[in-house]
Amino acid sequence: MSVTPGGDVERSPAATEGTPGPDGRPALEVVDVRRGMFGAQDGGDTSGYGGLVVPVVLPGPSERPYGGWFDEAVDVLAELLDASGTGYAAAVESVVVDRGELTLHVRREHLLEVSRHLRDDPDLRFELSLGVSGVHYPNETGRELHAVHHLCSVTHGRRLRVETTAPDDDPHVPSVTSVYPGADWHERETWDFFGLVFDGHPALARIEMPDDWPGHPQRKDYPLGGIPVEYKGATVPPPDQRRSYS
Amino acid sequence: MGLEEAPSGFLLTTVENLVGYFRKGSLWPVTFGLACCAIEMMASGAPRYDLSRIGMEVFRASPRQADLMIVAGRVSQKMAPIVRQVYDQMSEPKWVLSMGVCASSGGMFNNYAIVQGVDHVVPVDIYLPGCPPRPEMLINAILALHDQIQREPLGVNRREAAAAAEAAALEAAPTHHMTGLLR
């Protein structure tokens, strides 16, 4: 990743491949680039902060040892994936350990197999799926939509996160309902709010919004939909249309 | 023809007064709980606040047997047609109490999902602010509504009152033209 003086941030391939960046530190995942400050894009910039360029980066891939039981779990998973012919490197893009939580970034075509291993292997045994949460990063080109699965192992008392991405123009990820039937409604909710299509889901219909609702309301390109509030000569715009400072 | 000439044992009143008295004395709310306010509505019916003291504890499950709809909570876009259907199923005369800020104006949920005030869907007789309003506030609102019902004109008087109210509303300054302190 590099920031050029013109304010353009180029996504280096390292950011997605999980190899260390040029300075030896692990590359971070750039999801957005923030420009300027105080939300003043249109008028003349008198603050001096208008040229500010800040890449928004999430924690990047971690180096071994991950610490705690993380190494052991990843080793077991790697062994299983290699044995099945899929290959660990092909299925798992990167492993992120951040704030004491383990995240596996899994390529979507192998999500189902990874989930099955995570549930079935006696050394992993993540038998409880705590649902799917969608996240929309509109500026992370090619990986706009993230489906974040949270798994819990009652047997071993462990938790981990499996993250899968899909581009906006092909918003498909496989459904894990065949492995975790409890993910049914969570996937419907993620479809409803983010437009992520879960292939193989038995009945992927809207769940929270009315059936004929246009759009997917929790995407970042969907407005909050508030109305201005008028009171005694003052008009207060809805929160998403107010001046933002960050 | 003064009052003093009436024989003893008689009370004189107007039809409007008598009808209002009977109507307010047997107001049956429909069980229409939506969100947080519904829990406070149930608490109002429970012994500590005891709505039955004013003859209101019989929450009717069927809207056809009820004449007061307490819209208790936020009305979502998905729920709005159902709110209207329940209102339409109630028999005349009927009243609507908008309980809490969400039902009254959308409140803090100024977004895509919530109808910004149930008065977009049904006519509201009395608004009750609060998030959620305490049971005492609900009881106070119901008593205020009783008062409103007692004084409700009938027939031609009602039409005149409605016309006068509409004329006054047209005359009144819109909120965004009002000036002064924001309080």
Added chain:
Amino acid sequence: MSPARSTASGPSATGHVVDDDTTGVPSFEASGGDWSTIAEEAARLGEERIVVNMGPQHPSTHGVLRLMLEIDGETVTEARAGIGYLHTGIEKNMEFRTWTQGVTFCTRMDYVAPLFQEAAYCLAVEKLLGITDDVPERATTIRVLLMELNRITSHLVCLATGGNELGATTIMTVGFTAREELLKVLELITGLRMNHAFIRPGGVAQDLPAGAVGEVRAALRSVRTYVRQLEDLMLANPILKLRTQGVGYLGLAGCMALAITGPVLRSTGLPYDVRKANPYCGYETYDFDVPVRSEADSWSRIGLRMEEIHQSARIVEQACDRLEAMGPGPVMVADKKVAWPAQLALGTDGMGNSAEHIREIMGTSMEALIHHFKLVTEGFRVPAGQVFQTVEHPRGELGVHLVSDGGTRPYRAHFRDPSFNNLQAVSVMCEGGQVADVVVSVASLDPVLGGVDR
């Protein structure tokens, strides 16, 4: 891409088809998924098929839950739940508010147990900030105290409304009277009966008022009396037993497959409780048991909730002892950026800062004024990353998935609400049973629709 991808597995009933005849008016087409089989079956069965729509305005569905029941005589052959009638868009709203203001929103999700959403959200924000260990001991103990009081009120509402839905009004009146005793205490401590917004990132908003611990103990005594009344009323009641025993059965395998947690899971015999399995707020230092049953029916869940009330009361007493022993102290992290606006010195009109405080800021320090302005207008920043924090909610495992982009507002806040997840079990619990048992099964799941729809 998955080989299963085909038109049959695409999203159902979603597409807007703009018809030329209607010129831009969106028309609606139901297709995909199992729609064609449903339509074919409906045409074949014709008038033999009876579908009863229950809700969303129904006194026995625990709020605006809609149940679509296909019945054969008195037997339910198929049950589907329709939700979303209380969808409030809280998660989206939180993306436009500061991290501290988020508490005010998430407390209104599951309005019967508001303090759990607050606690889970604040624990997640603290984890993102990396200040989990800096939260003062006193604040953590107050959190535990409030959460356990709230668990008792939530279970009381569950028992009360469950009884009411079966037609037993006395259970409801006793339950709500007991709840009022605790609401008085919660109001004394937080200022509100519901939707407290009292637990804030970094601690709690205020210290306990004078005499609060004594009030808690007194309230606990009277609640115990009421709970004993409830137990006398319910636990040997032959009618209640006949209505609930063997009804709404969901075994361990079903619970694990559908990720059902909370009392429903514990009624199958698995003592899974996040307070023990993955402790937070120092729950590992409290002495309490996780009650379990093995019958996995509605009856066992009633008894289980009664026992959980007693266990919560035990924790409340321990928390009271600790609060008395530790004496006064800070209830918010020392970092004033995170702490604002807790413990404001209020002005005489009850609004905003006191005149002395403003005079100090305005008169003595330009930097303080700038910092104050920045904090009030935009709030504090949280380093980028994502966390998932779960707490044991009265209805199961409540998870909060928070994503920060390094800004002053959450980039994404998602709540894995236990009611939402547990409602998936309605079909399994009701199918094959009687229509009257549907109400019992739903009451034993205890969904709160505010949490389901958020």
